[in-house]
Amino acid sequence: MWNYWLLFGLAVISFCEGRRNALQDYQKSDSTQLVVVSLDSSHLTKSRILSITKCAKTCSRGKRLPFICRAFLYDHRNRKCQWLSFDRNSPGVQSHQSFYYDLYQKKDYVRECIVGTGQSYRGTRSVTLSGILCQAWASPIPHEHKFMSKRYRKKDLRENFCRNPDNSTVGPWCFTTDPRPHLRHQECGIPQCSQVECITCNGEDYRGPMDYTENGKECQRWDLDEPHKHTYHPKRYPDKGLHDNYCRNPDGRHRPWCFTTDPNIPWEYCNIKVCGKHEGLFVFVGVEWINLRYECQVKICV
Numbered sequence: 204m205w206n207y208w209l210l211f212g213l214a215v216i217s218f219c220e221g222r223r224n225a226l227q228d229y230q231k232s233d234s235t236q237l238v239v240v241s242l243d244s245s246h247l248t249k250s251r252i253l254s255i256t257k258c259a260k261t262c263s264r265g266k267r268l269p270f271i272c273r274a275f276l277y278d279h280r281n282r283k284c285q286w287l288s289f290d291r292n293s294p295g296v297q298s299h300q301s302f303y304y305d306l307y308q309k310k311d312y313v314r315e316c317i318v319g320t321g322q323s324y325r326g327t328r329s330v331t332l333s334g335i336l337c338q339a340w341a342s343p344i345p346h347e348h349k350f351m352s353k354r355y356r357k358k359d360l361r362e363n364f365c366r367n368p369d370n371s372t373v374g375p376w377c378f379t380t381d382p383r384p385h386l387r388h389q390e391c392g393i394p395q396c397s398q399v400e401c402i403t404c405n406g407e408d409y410r411g412p413m414d415y416t417e418n419g420k421e422c423q424r425w426d427l428d429e430p431h432k433h434t435y436h437p438k439r440y441p442d443k444g445l446h447d448n449y450c451r452n453p454d455g456r457h458r459p460w461c462f463t464t465d466p467n468i469p470w471e472y473c474n475i476k477v478c479g480k481h482e483g484l485f486v487f488v489g490v491e492w493i494n495l496r497y498e499c500q501v502k503i504c505v
Contacts, residue, residue: 222429222430222466223464224256224259224424224427224429225256225259225260225262225263225264226255226256226259226307226424226427227421227423227424227448227464228259228263228309228310228311229259229274229307229308229309229310229447230307230308230309230310230313230314230446230447231305231306231307231426231446231447232298232305232306232307232308233305234300234301234302234304234305235298235299235300235301235304235305235306236276236298236299236300236301236304236306237274237276237287237289237290237291237296237297237298237299237306238296238297238298238299239289239295239296240295240296240297241294241295242295243294243295245288245289246287246288246289246293246295246296247269247270247287247288248285248286248287248288249268249269249270249285249286250283250284250285250286251283251284252281252282252283252284253282253283253284254282255277255279255284257284258275258277258284258286259275259307261284261286262274262275262286262307262309263309268286270288271288271359272286272287272288272309273287273288273289273290273293273308273309273312273325274286274287274289274290274291274306274307274308274309274312275287275306275307276304276305276306276307277304277305277307278303278304279303279305280303290308290309290312290313291308291313292312292313292326292327309325310414310447311323311324311325311326312325312326313326314326314396314412315328315393315394316393316394316395316396316398316399316412317374317375317393317394317395317396318395318396318397318413318414318415320367320370320371320372320374321367321374321375321393322367322370324365324366324367324374324375324393325359325364325366326364326365326393327364328364328365328375328391328393329362329363329364329365329377330391331365331376331377331379331389331390331391331392332389332390332391332392333389335379335380335381335386335389336363336379336380337363337364337365337377337378337379337380337391338363338377338378338379338380339362339363340360340361340362340363340366340377340378341360345380345381345382346378346379346382346387346388348378350368350369355368363377364377365377365391365393371390373390374390374391374392374393375390375391375393376388376389376390376391377389377391396411396412396413396414396415397411397413397473397474397475397476398476399411399412399413400412400475400476401475401476401477401478401479402458402459402475402476402477402478403477403478405452405455405456405457405458406452406458406459406475407452407453407455409444409450409451409452409459409475410444410446410449410451411449411450411475412449413449413450413459413473413475414447414448414449414450414461415473416450416460416461416463416471416472416473416474417471417472417473417474418471420463420464420465420468420471421448421463421464422448422449422450422461422462422463422464422473423448423461423462423463423464424447424448425437425445425446425447425448425451425461425462426445430464430465430466431462431463431466431469431470433462435453435454440453448461449461450473450475456472457472458472458473458475459472459473459475460472460473461473
């Protein structure tokens with residue numbers, strides 16, 4: 204009997220993972236194209252006519268591509284997908300306005316903040332919190348270590364970029380170029396996405412990069428209707444900052460929120476840092492939250 208329940212559980216997990224839209228992994232830039240301006244053999248591309256969802260899924264899984272996909276361009280006019288082995292931070296690459304293309308870049312490669320321990324961080328920071336240059340992962344000098352690039356291929360241990368290959372609670376870190384033993388490695392001080400930008404009042408003007416709810420649920424993209432149908436689409440509310448799946452407050456609720464990717468939980472609030480001079484100044488009076496110093500009244504919407 205236990206074998207049956209085990210198989211059933213695995214099937215449910217597989218089904219849920221299959222339902223997750225791969226576009227969740229990407230940061231969209233409208234009418235933007237990446238152009239290679241210098242010769243570099245590592246700048247590879249591959250094109251195919253596909254739906255945008257399948258294009259994103261192929262880039263995320265990477266099984267049918269001869270390179271690690273970091274971004275893709277989508278030509279809506281011709282339904283053409285072009286996978287890229289580079290992103291906007293890659294050397295020899297420039298972004299240009301292009302009416303026909305939308306650029307989708309993997310968030311892990313282009314944003315400089317983390318959620319949780321930052322295991323998926325793939326940014327380019329290469330200096331520790333105290334300002335020491337990071338040692339290249341492929342080098343044993345000045346510190347020998349086990350995290351050689353070939354052994355940990357899936358950890359993206361490129362150059363000397365900060366990474367978290369061992370799921371350290373301090374977040375992304377690196378070995379340092381300082382030979383002193385007590386400075387063998389250090390954390391890089393990459394901020395949590397919830398701390399990058401703070402909110403004032405009820406956060407209607409928040410445009411930060413937080414994309415998880417206060418209970419750890421991944422936010423649903425505003426331009427998708429799955430798993431929850433809604434009316435808050437970017438084109439309908441162009442001034443509300445409804446980009447990708449970031450926490451926003453388009454309807455004046457108590458604080459920024461988002462729809463979740465959990466089909467059983469339509470939406471939740473997001474836990475975002477309150478700006479310093481406002482912090483601790485909110486009191487609950489009747490059906491309103493009132494900021495004592497700035498007299499900012501925020502009605503609770505349910």
